[in-house]
Amino acid sequence: MQILVTGGAGYIGTHTCVALLYAGHQVVVIDNFSNSHPQALKRVEAITGQSITCFEGDVGDKALLQRIFSQYEFDGVIHFAGSKAVGESVEKPLMYYRNNVTASQTLIECMLEADVQALVFSSSATVYGDPHTVPIDESFPLAPTNPYGRSKYMVELIMQDTCVAFERFSAIILRYFNPVGAHPSGLIGEDPNGIPNNLMPFIAQVACGKREQLSVFGNDYPTSDGTGVRDYIHVCDLAEGHVAALEQLAANPGSHIINLGTGQGVSVLEMVKAYESASDQPVPYRIAPRRPGDVAKCYANANRAKSLLGWQATRDLTDMVASSWHWQSNNPNGYQGDKE
Numbered sequence: 001m002q003i004l005v006t007g008g009a010g011y012i013g014t015h016t017c018v019a020l021l022y023a024g025h026q027v028v029v030i031d032n033f034s035n036s037h038p039q040a041l042k043r044v045e046a047i048t049g050q051s052i053t054c055f056e057g058d059v060g061d062k063a064l065l066q067r068i069f070s071q072y073e074f075d076g077v078i079h080f081a082g083s084k085a086v087g088e089s090v091e092k093p094l095m096y097y098r099n100n101v102t103a104s105q106t107l108i109e110c111m112l113e114a115d116v117q118a119l120v121f122s123s124s125a126t127v128y129g130d131p132h133t134v135p136i137d138e139s140f141p142l143a144p145t146n147p148y149g150r151s152k153y154m155v156e157l158i159m160q161d162t163c164v165a166f167e168r169f170s171a172i173i174l175r176y177f178n179p180v181g182a183h184p185s186g187l188i189g190e191d192p193n194g195i196p197n198n199l200m201p202f203i204a205q206v207a208c209g210k211r212e213q214l215s216v217f218g219n220d221y222p223t224s225d226g227t228g229v230r231d232y233i234h235v236c237d238l239a240e241g242h243v244a245a246l247e248q249l250a251a252n253p254g255s256h257i258i259n260l261g262t263g264q265g266v267s268v269l270e271m272v273k274a275y276e277s278a279s280d281q282p283v284p285y286r287i288a289p290r291r292p293g294d295v296a297k298c299y300a301n302a303n304r305a306k307s308l309l310g311w312q313a314t315r316d317l318t319d320m321v322a323s324s325w326h327w328q329s330n331n332p333n334g335y336q337g338d339k340e
Contacts (some may be wrong), residue, residue, distance in 0.1 A: 001074060003246065004106065004116075005058050007080030008052075009036035011056065011190045012122065012179055012235060013042050013155035016078060018188070019239040021048040025246075028072055029054040030056055030064070031081065035193055037335035043187040044254055057264040062110060069114035076118035076246050077111060078315060079104065082151075085197050086126065086293075089148035095222035097258050101158070118249045119159065119171045125231075125259070126174060130295045131271045133233070134265070137301035138175070138257045163255035166233035170253035172245040177231035177261040177300050178236050181320040181328035187317045189327030191236075191334030199271060200232070200320070202329035214283060218290035230282055231299035232325070234315035237262075244309040252308075262298025262313040271321070278321040279329070 003020055008029030013036070017027050019306040021044075029041060029052055037098075041052050043163045059081045067231040082100040083089065089096040111119065126149035127142050144150045167326075179202040182189030196202040205211045219226040241260045248256075272283050306312045 001075035001246070001250070002028070003069065004077045005029050005075045005080065005326070006077065006080065007036070007122075008033055009033060009038065009040045009054065010080055010208075012238060013080045013240040014040045015235045016048055016080070016242045016292075017041070017044050017052060018242045019181060019195065019236070021050050023243050025243075027052050028068070030057060030059060031057045033054065035084075038190060040105070040188055040191070041333040043335075047183065047185050047187055058103065060098065060106050062106050062199045064215045065107060065110040066113070067253065069110055071115065074114070074116045076120065076249065077116060077189040078120045078122070078175060078246065079107060080122045080243055082122070084148065086146050086148045087197070089146050089151070093147035096147045096151045097154075100148075101154045104155045105158055107239070108158065112162075112166060117168045117170060118246065119169075119305050120245045120249070121155060121173050122161060123156055123169060123173045123175045124149065125177045125261070125298065125300070126169050126176050127156065131298060134297045135263055135299050136259065136299035138259055140305055145331045151336060155255050158253050168253075171255050172249055172250045173257045174241065174245060175240055175257065175259050177233055177259070177298070179235045179304065181234040181315070181323040183236060184323055184326070186326040186330045197231075199268065200324055203272060203275045203283055204213050204324050207275060207279045207325065207334050208328050210332065212284070214272065214285040215295060216285050216287040218289045220290075221296040223267055223271045225267050227268035228294060229297040229299065231261040231264065232317070232320060233262050233313055234320050237313040237315050240308065241305065242309050242310040248309050256308065258305050258308060259300040259302055259303050260305055263300055265297055265299040266317060271317075274317050274321045275325065278318065279325040296297060306336070
């Protein structure tokens with residue numbers, strides 16, 4: 001299949017491009033490089049031995065999208081492009097609604113114009129808000145607590161309404177939990193701009209000496225060691241889940257919502273210890289007050305992904321931290337070390 005990948009130069013996007021190419025699909029990327037790097041796609045080409053066409057631009061640029069759709073006959077779209085920092089979304093809500101909601105609507109309109117009828121959307125477990133219990137399954141009530149989560153929820157509604165109004169249009173909404181790790185080659189991985197928002201890249205930067213210590217927000221939660229528990233999923237498992245979703249849409253059209261997670265929770269301190277073991281480096285940390293809005297436990301019920309997609313996560317915590325350290329130690333400055 002010929003697939004358009006929006007945000008294909010980003011962390012999850014690059015790994016999904018690799019998985020798509022390995023599965024025999026062709027890939028075209030659109031990315032504005034606001035939180036990614038052109039060199040990442042060159043690394044994808046090095047891993048796969050295949051070339052990728054990339055259009056630099058914004059998914060909200062309707063003229064650009066129309067030009068891309070006129071040049072290619074796509075079988076489907078995987079939509080990653082968007083803004084993704086919870087804290088920033090509170091400070092800049094209108095930017096998040098524009099980048100995530102308005103741009104997604106523009107993409108769907110252009111898909112319909114071009115008769116492209118299959119969409120896989122990168123949603124998030126943040127749509128669940130503070131879950132009343134765990135594990136979280138897809139029928140849980142949705143109560144996102146910040147503009148980022150609400151923007152994802154709004155796009156989900158737009159997609160579901162479009163599937164109702166246009167019976168040939170099919171969509172899979174993938175709600176995933178906490179992607180971590182890197183490709184085993186060490187050529188692509190998570191390369192955040194500035195201070196990392198997520199735990200794993202922050203730990204990695206402490207382990208390699210870029211940052212002095214990790215702040216652990218709260219050690220008085222009702223968990224095994226008092227620190228927050230999350231469902232961490234290897235990014236390569238996640239990428240393979242997107243390929244499975246795309247192939248499922250071809251066989252089983254309609255509208256589907258699926259969690260992608262491991263179904264197992266890992267605490268912050270368990271992650272720190274695993275990283276120290278994998279890297280053979282100390283990861284100093286300090287206990288800080290809880291952050292507003294953080295929950296004690298959040299992990300998935302991933303049964304639907306197994307039954308509907310035939311997919312389940314296969315890589316464990318050791319794989320996650322070892323691949324992250326392989327990437328970080330070989331690329332201490334991320335893609336910035338590459339020459340254009």
